[in-house]
Amino acid sequence: MLLLVLAALLLAAAAHAGESKLTVALGKDEYITSGPRTNIGKYPLNANIFESLTTFDPHFRLLPCLAESWSYQGNKTWRFNFRKGVRFHDGSLLNAAAVRRSFEKQAESGTMLFQYEKISEVAEFVLDITTPEENLLLPYILSHPYLGIVKADNATIGTGPFKFVRHEKDQLLEVGRNEDYWGEKAKSAGIIFRFLPDNSARMMAFQAGEADVLADLPWEVLPDVQANGSVVLHKSPVGSYVGLMLSLHGPLADKDIRRAISASIDRKAISKALWHDLGETRQTMLAPSFLGADAELIADVAYDPLKVKELLQGKKVQLSLVSGFPNANAHGMLPELLQAQLQAAGIEVAIQKINDAGLYHSLMKEGKGDLWLERGNLNSADLTFLPHLLFHQEGFYPKQLRTAAGNAAFAGFIAKARQAQSDDELRKNTALALREIINQDMLFIPIAELPFLLAAQKNVQTPELHPTLLAVRWAAFSKQTDK
Numbered sequence: 001m002l003l004l005v006l007a008a009l010l011l012a013a014a015a016h017a018g019e020s021k022l023t024v025a026l027g028k029d030e031y032i033t034s035g036p037r038t039n040i041g042k043y044p045l046n047a048n049i050f051e052s053l054t055t056f057d058p059h060f061r062l063l064p065c066l067a068e069s070w071s072y073q074g075n076k077t078w079r080f081n082f083r084k085g086v087r088f089h090d091g092s093l094l095n096a097a098a099v100r101r102s103f104e105k106q107a108e109s110g111t112m113l114f115q116y117e118k119i120s121e122v123a124e125f126v127l128d129i130t131t132p133e134e135n136l137l138l139p140y141i142l143s144h145p146y147l148g149i150v151k152a153d154n155a156t157i158g159t160g161p162f163k164f165v166r167h168e169k170d171q172l173l174e175v176g177r178n179e180d181y182w183g184e185k186a187k188s189a190g191i192i193f194r195f196l197p198d199n200s201a202r203m204m205a206f207q208a209g210e211a212d213v214l215a216d217l218p219w220e221v222l223p224d225v226q227a228n229g230s231v232v233l234h235k236s237p238v239g240s241y242v243g244l245m246l247s248l249h250g251p252l253a254d255k256d257i258r259r260a261i262s263a264s265i266d267r268k269a270i271s272k273a274l275w276h277d278l279g280e281t282r283q284t285m286l287a288p289s290f291l292g293a294d295a296e297l298i299a300d301v302a303y304d305p306l307k308v309k310e311l312l313q314g315k316k317v318q319l320s321l322v323s324g325f326p327n328a329n330a331h332g333m334l335p336e337l338l339q340a341q342l343q344a345a346g347i348e349v350a351i352q353k354i355n356d357a358g359l360y361h362s363l364m365k366e367g368k369g370d371l372w373l374e375r376g377n378l379n380s381a382d383l384t385f386l387p388h389l390l391f392h393q394e395g396f397y398p399k400q401l402r403t404a405a406g407n408a409a410f411a412g413f414i415a416k417a418r419q420a421q422s423d424d425e426l427r428k429n430t431a432l433a434l435r436e437i438i439n440q441d442m443l444f445i446p447i448a449e450l451p452f453l454l455a456a457q458k459n460v461q462t463p464e465l466h467p468t469l470l471a472v473r474w475a476a477f478s479k480q481t482d483k
Helices: 002-017 096-109 199-207 219-227 255-264 267-275 288-297 305-312 334-344 357-365 385-391 396-401 408-418 423-440
Strands: 022-026 054-056 062-064 067-074 077-082 118-123 126-130 162-168 172-177 190-195 231-246 317-325 347-353 371-377 444-457
Touching: 022 199, 062 067, 077 096, 096 118, 096 126, 162 190, 199 219, 219 231, 219 267, 219 444, 231 255, 255 305, 255 317, 255 334, 255 347, 255 444, 267 334, 267 444, 288 423, 317 334, 317 357, 334 347, 334 371, 357 396, 385 396, 385 408, 385 423, 408 423, 423 444
Parallel strands: 022 190, 317 347, 317 371
Antiparallel strands: 054 062, 067 077, 077 126, 118 126, 162 172, 172 190, 231 371, 231 444
16 A cells, blocks of 8 residues: 555656746736725636636637536526535635525625525535526526635635735736646646736746747737747637727717728738738627627628718718727727728728726726727627627626616517527527617627637647637646656
8 A cells, every 4th residue: 555655656746747837928017906896816807816606618619617516596587516625725615605694795896797686505515596687598607717715804815726826016926836726727827917917018028938828919919939849839719809999979879980980990901910800800709600600690790981972972971099908009000991991981090099998998987989999709608798798788888887888679688598598599699689789779889809829839738729818728738848
């Protein structure tokens, strides 16, 4: 027996001998570091410290996580059965009471992504969640990483494959492997995420070998990375969207002007110039693969200069374009390309670039802008998440930032989607809701859908990439080193 134990220890030591920490170069540090909305390690960079009740794969299929099963009980109530033996990083047990406290604390901060009437502990590892209205998509909604379960009295303690080590504002976040993790343990001893908002500095650090992975890859350097035989470029399926949110004030109160703006944009030319034809240019904010055949319900708006003249009827239009989410750096030269295309159509555009998401949203709330350039992702298995967040009267943006909200038909389709009893119903009603805000009311102009790109040194083992940075499984990355 003693020999077997010694052999096991030697094998474990040998397995770890070639391990070391990874260094990942990213853009700006966007974490909120104090107050009730503290989200270090959770959003917008998910460092795998926290886990949600459910999760989803790169194709947005729902999977179990902390909850190993769930069932609808009727009466607007869902029941979740948790894995037994899961522990927080401080050694305390994850149970129904801990999950309830985590949700209640998040609700107090005003950052919950769903509404509940009550959360009830049925047994030590069984929890009921009752919503105000029937919501058959709750397990899908709960897959969002922002709903990761947190130890209620410590915002840096979760149950994930990595533990929080340190955070130096605007410099780095370091995590270490959780050796007591309930699932497959992280393949690296830890990760140091370095924040380098300047594109040139980030590229130089990667090229000099100071970073193993370049996660915020500037699109303009893509040809250089592709030509560099010493690194490997990894590409996810298409998943993120780039588009314009429109105000309904001033000139944009006129729907014909909103239509003219859409018809003025040559999406294919932009995709070729900026994204090297890796972007898809269908007229939706969800990748067609998410919606299946129902994506065809959303009509594509063609680039049509003659139609623009007909719609404008000689009107002089002056607009302001605010480039800022997640930050202006993420958009590169896109604002200038849009400005040139709109000006060629007779629409004057002044550009304002914002590299602070908080300031961007403050300007939006104050109504200081006409066009709002954003790049975002579907960050959960819930197909209705983005349209609900951005355009529903009860969504975060229209309710708190006074952005344009969808019409009654839009709200009706969202409600039907959330009460869907099949994936087919979910996709169809989500597509119909998107048609209302894109084709009918013109509240959003899609420009492209993009993959997530990542460059890595050749000695880095990289898993299948998720389309969204927020859902990347960093625990599956590893670096081979000399033993």
